[in-house]
Amino acid sequence: MVFVSRSVPRKWLMPETRGFPKTDKGLQAYISNVRAPAERTWLAIGAGLTICLEPSGAKTFQARIRRQGEVNPRRVRIGSFPALSVADARRKLAEMKSAAREGRDPALEQRRARAGVVKVRTLADLIKEYLARREGQIAAKSLKIERDLLGRTLEPVLGDRLLADLAPIDFGKAVSDYAVRLKKEGRSNGTNANKLLAAARRMFKTARGWGIIGAIDPTAGLAKPANEAPRDRILFDGRVLVGPDTKTNELGNLVAALSADPALIPVSRPTRIALHLTLRMGFRALETCALEWRAVSLDGDAPSVSVTTSKTSAGLRTLPLPRGAVELLRKQKEASKNGDVYVFPAEVGSKRAKHMHPESLSRAFARACRRLKIVGASTHDLRRTCLSGLIELGHEGVAERIAGHVPHHVLGRHYDRASRLDAMRTALEAWSAAIDEARQRSKSVLT
Secondary structure: OOEEEOOOOHHHOOHHHOOOOOOHHHHHHHHHHOOOOOOOEEEEEEOOEEEEEOOOOOEEEEEEEEEOOOOOOEEEEEEEEOOOOHHHHHHHHHHHHHHHHOOOOHHHHHHHHHOOOOOOOEHHHHHHHHHHHHEOOEOHHHHHHHHHHHHHHHHHHHOOOEHHHOOHHHHHHHHHHHHHHHHHHOOOOOHHHHHHHHHHHHHHHHHHHHOOOOOOOOOOOOOOOOOOOOOOOOOOOOOOOOOOOOOOOHHHHHHHHHHOOOOOOOOOHHHHHHHHHHHHHOOOHHHHHOOEHHHEEOOOOOOEEEOOOOOOHHHOOEEEOOHHHHHHHHHHHHHOOOOOOEOOEOOOOOOOOOEOOHHHHHHHHHHHHHHHOOOOOOHHHHHHHHHHHHHHOOOHHHHHHHHOOOOOOHHHHHHOOOOOHHHHHHHHHHHHHHHHHHHHHOOOOOO
């Protein structure tokens, strides 16, 4: 869509001014001295620039533009005289014509400028504004990922392109080229290119919501460049969770190592307890790290724990504690300091969080796996192992509730409000017993 200027009709000219000066200096003096008309009148200055004279004495520079194919032109206000000189009005008119040639709407940009909306022309402008606004709104780790994908990967390729000129084919080529490069470098099978496409889509969607761009979205309809295989890794124990090799007892070896001499694997005591608790309760890493003592009840006949920080609202739940988990938390309570808010507080001097960071837990688990020769496992696989074990033991009915997932059936979403504490306690006790039995069968693989 291109805007073209249109001269004002002859009837809008004041008859006595057909010979008014042609230089900017002369026009400046003439407009200053012209008297207010009896009714609103327009003077054509030239090159599509007009000045509107009001009966009140107000004088406003205007331009009349219309979209290609439209019959009726639209009037765009440029500025008021004498705050805006004739020369400045001509300069602004030239900028509007340039914007029209690029497919932008000068009137819309003026309205956004008056509202304090940032002027975004190129993709680089959009990326910088988007990342600046996202800071403080999302986690530091997520912001770093978006900076790497958008600022360091996408901007060097398409950053200098005008948003109006970008098409899906441009983004499709940029993303597919990134996937090919990742495969050649051996960094991944191209799945990070899927993250780049998702980040770009999120940026355009969010920017439209902020009002800094129009309805343009050159990422719409693009397919992911790489196929992502869902993770299905669990730790086998040879009894409840049987792997290809029925003698494999990764679960028992891990639990035995976490319960053995701390010198055997390079993992601190609180981290051992956190990993052990994650495996027994099926927690996410964040849920374990952010546990608070006020949400833990170890006394009485029904010990329980409430998850107060989770990935989703459904993850905020209360679970019964099996005996094995109670023993772990009591050990951690004995070693904690008075006034500790979190079960697993951050180390002194840590700036990322007040509690143990999930990344620290992941790195510690990776060190333990390398020592135990457990290949391809992550902390989230501990959660998957727990839930798989619960289902294998016949407790599928409460596994979803223990996991903190939103039910997929109408009864669970809208009607089932039962606590299921007794059923969950039975399930978690059975899984805890299976873990202890696997530890008894384990043969140390440590030197």
